[in-house]
Amino acid sequence: MDKVIIGLEIHAQLNTKTKMFCKCKVDFSSPPNSNICPTCLGLPGALPSLNEKVILYALMIAKALNCEINRKSLFHRKNYFYPDLPKGYQISQYDIPLAKEGFLKLPYSEKVVRIIRVHIEEDAGKLVHPEDIMEANYSYVDYNRAGVPLVEIVTYPDMNSPDEAVKYLEELREILIYLGVSTGNMEEGALRCDANVSIEGHNRCEVKNMNSFRSIKRALEYEINRHFELISRGEKIIQETRHFNESDGKTYSMRGKEEAEDYRYFPDPDLPPIIISEELINEAKSNIKELPNDIREKLKNFSLSENEIETLVSMNELRNFFFEVLKTFPEPRVVANFLLTDVLGTLNEKNLSKPPFSPADFGKAVSMFFSKEISSKILKRIIELLFECKNLDYIINNENILPITSKDEIRKIVLEVLKENMKVKEDYKKGKERALTFLIGQAMAKGKGRLNPEILKEVLLEELNR
Structure with missing residues (x-):
């Protein structure tokens, strides 16, 4: 040709x-x-x-x-x-x-x-x-x-x-x-x-x-x-x-x-x-700060995909927010994962060019997920609340959103679930492992997704094996 x-x-x-x-x-x-x-x-x-x-x-x-x-x-x-x-x-x-x-x-x-x-x-x-x-x-x-x-x-x-x-x-x-x-x-x-x-x-x-x-x-x-x-x-x-x-x-x-x-x-x-x-x-010359290729080279050091890099290259305010978050929580791969999905999706829905909350609050919330203090589900809910112009401290202190880790609180919920599902409890004792998964799901639902999954399973097994 x-x-x-x-x-x-x-x-x-x-x-x-x-x-x-x-x-x-x-x-x-x-x-x-x-x-x-x-x-x-x-x-x-x-x-x-x-x-x-x-x-x-x-x-x-x-x-x-x-x-x-x-x-x-x-x-x-x-x-x-x-x-x-x-x-x-x-x-x-x-x-x-x-x-x-x-x-x-x-x-x-x-x-x-x-x-x-x-x-x-x-x-x-x-x-x-x-x-x-x-x-x-x-x-x-x-x-x-x-x-x-x-x-x-x-x-x-x-x-x-x-x-x-x-x-x-x-x-x-x-x-x-x-x-x-x-x-x-x-x-x-x-x-x-x-x-x-x-x-x-x-x-x-x-x-x-x-x-x-x-x-x-x-x-x-x-x-x-x-x-x-x-x-x-x-x-x-x-x-x-x-x-x-x-x-x-x-x-x-x-x-x-x-x-x-x-x-x-x-x-x-x-x-x-x-x-x-x-x-x-x-x-x-002095008015030329950074050009797109300069930014690309910088972002390539963070193990981001080509699409993620191009999104940040094309969105100046979101990119600046990203770099500010890294000052608080220097894990670019984790930050980008939530910033370019949950945050960016909401920005597009609301026709915003940058998040209405501080990089420090977002960085702290992501770090809590990274250290397994909260689940991804809770982090996503925190992001939703941050878009409602609530700061992270207010959310933590007033929204009852953090995971429940107290064994006593979790045990109380477990006992309620077992009382409501006696047949499933008997199924578990007969060796049906799927019954355990069902009971965990019921407890999570009753706890609105806030129960620590490892502690929940431990307490549930204790009660089932009594």
Whole structure:
């Protein structure tokens, strides 16, 4: 089979308070066309003024992706006509981007995806279609997004399957979120992906409108199969831009594939060159704390599964909670077992990002289970009560939840059970071992699961053998 070749172009909205070249706020939830001004609408006489935070955030991304920084880069005008582009051009970068020649290693793999360039540009507006784009008779235009700062990250065609492309994008999204420079929210359009797909030796096609990891995988699978079918019939693959339709999982031709000369790039006369100082590079480096791979390496020391590691990597607040618990109770395998099942399940049910109780209380409760002071059933009940905003001391002192270890208390319950189950008692004396299991279960039920099982069995045998 001929080799599949995939390259990605990622657009990430930067998490700034205001737009790239004006003071209009960036707010996804604002009413349409409420965050606009003469500058982002491109009205005559309005001049752009660069938001310096954009440069800092872009440098952080470039350093996290192991890129070379261009100490001097330029803004260019990318000229094209489309309803969502109010100026008739987009302020972008062309032959001298902010950064170039980086790479990103995929987790749990030897695969390295090389990065051609990282550059900054302004976003276009947003077209809102009243129905499916392929059938809509008209569209609305919302210019709130016009002028929002973007970083575009362009890869070499180093990926050879839809799965690799998705893994690359997942890892890149994690990095952007870790850096705090983008929300990475694909549903809101804060992270968008275009893919260039080809079969080795044949023309490539660009695929757009993929707004989730699932849709990226579906679109690439469909497009790859389409290419192979055309090749098998001896037909030529037309180089073009195609639109992915989420409803039927197919791609449709939008337009012929543009080349750089189609956009008539030229330096923006209203903006000076970007000069990157050593101080700014150092500031960008100092803002990068830990990246996802750093966390993975740390978590690998705790004998956690790949799924457990990835859950903690992707949930910052839960991961911080996990490390705080280990300061109280340094048994990561046991902590993770309850944190990533019982606690995480309740967090998801209640739509919370972190537990409402202290790491110290949770660590102490898990340590009580570890030292066999309480059963797993009791620990799970304690976790439920902790979610009700009760601290551990209150639960222990007021909820009658700790195991009963007093022989006298247990004997009292055992005698009640035997009195209520005389026939089962006789069955045991006739040698029916299952009778013992039944009586233990009855005693546990009467004691609401709080009886120490070893002491219970000892006392029960004493009474049965009298």
